[in-house]
Amino acid sequence: MHAALPPASGAVRLRRLLGAAAVLVVVAPVPAAHPGEHLAALLLAATAALAGAAAVLPWPSGRVTLAVAAGTVAVCSLALDAGYSGPYRLAGFWLPFEWPALLVLFGRAARRVPGRRVVPVLALLAAAVLLLPLRFTLRVPDADWLVSPVAVSLALFPAVAVAGAGLYLRSLDARRERAVSRARREQRLEVARGLHDFVAHEITGIVLEAQAGQLPGQDGEETAALLRRLEEAGLRALDSMDEMVGALREPQAELSAAAATRVHGLADLPELVGRFGASGAVRATVELAPESSAVLSGEAEATVYAVVLEALTNVRRHAPGATEAAIRVAVVRPASGAGRVVEVSVTDDGGGGARGTKGLLRRRTGGGTGLAGLAERVAAHGGTLGAGPHRPSGWRITCVLPVR
Secondary structure, X not given: OXXXXXXXXXXXXXXXXXXXXXXXXXXXXXXXXXXXXXXHHHHHHHHHHHHHHHHHOOOOEOOEOHHHHHHHHHHHHHHHHHHOOOOHHHHHHHXXXXXXXXXXXXXXXXXXXXXXXXXXXXXXXXXXXXXXXXXXXXXXXXXXXXXXXXXXXXXXXXXXXXXXXXXXXXXXHHHHHHHHHHHHHHHHHHXXXXXXXXXXXXXXXXXXXXXXXXXXXXXXXXXXXXXXXXXXXXXXXXXXXXXXXXXXXXXXXXXXXXXOOOOOOHHHHHHHHHHHHOOOOOEEEEEEOHHHOOOXXXXXXXXXXXXXXXXXXXXXXXXXOOOEEEEEEEEEOOOOOOOOEEEEEEEEOOOOOOOOXXXXXXXXXOOOOHHHHHHHHHHHOOOEEEEEEOOOOOEEEEEEEEOO
């Protein structure tokens, strides 16, 4: 059983059949020409057939691009205009075949020929479209001198319309390509955020738990609890990875700026803090003001969750002496009085000054880009993000977002 032909291949085959049919229709009247006019008829038919085939066939075909095909057709047409010496009747007969084909090719070139090559190709095609009527009018005996200017003027209007339509569609294509590029870039950023915010957070916890398990004095119950926490953290990391990979596999995923992982909000903070404090190394508390519910957009709440997650991850990685971490979310009115804001703070007691990379994760290098990326996300919602030492000892990260 033969596999079904994909739609694109079927369309290409159809256009090739149409191109062959156009060539046959244009060339068929050549044998009916008067004796002695067969060469002129053959030249006219060949040029018209070449224009018709180029207008219908898909490009590129092998190494022949649309620019090459259109330029070749235009040059052949202009050469025939300059060197044709046959009767005007033959020129008039094949003109209705060649001129519409040149118009179609003109529109395709205006839309599809890439880069700077579009300018010379369009110039050649425009000359071919406008000068083609002269092949007939200049050879009509006893014709009024106004016939040629009128014929060129009549050819100008459809040429301008076709070129305008092609250039307009070209601008729409370029706009769509830019939108797709932005969507793909946004999706890559979302995947990177998901990896950093969720997977890296869980893996950091796993590494810390594994290193803590190597310390002497562990009894059987503590070891069992440690293994359970490792299992839970590993499963959460795998779930996050599955969600991101699943989003990338969606048919329209590359055109979507949706987050690659489940969107978390303020309501998820107690669970996050509970998991963080489950190891017992750091006592974590969360104070979530009731009035903070539903005052931020979903994306802003996801940003707050990411800020808290990054702050807790930094406590694990860079504050080995910390014993307490306090998370506070409140709706306040700033001193300027310009509307209410949601203020989020994460404070630990792990020592002041610049954060180093000492502690259980001392062997790892790299990182350090989490807060910089979060500052951009917070700024996109009209807020600010700050971090610095907290007296008497410790560190505080503060995020302020305007109430929508």
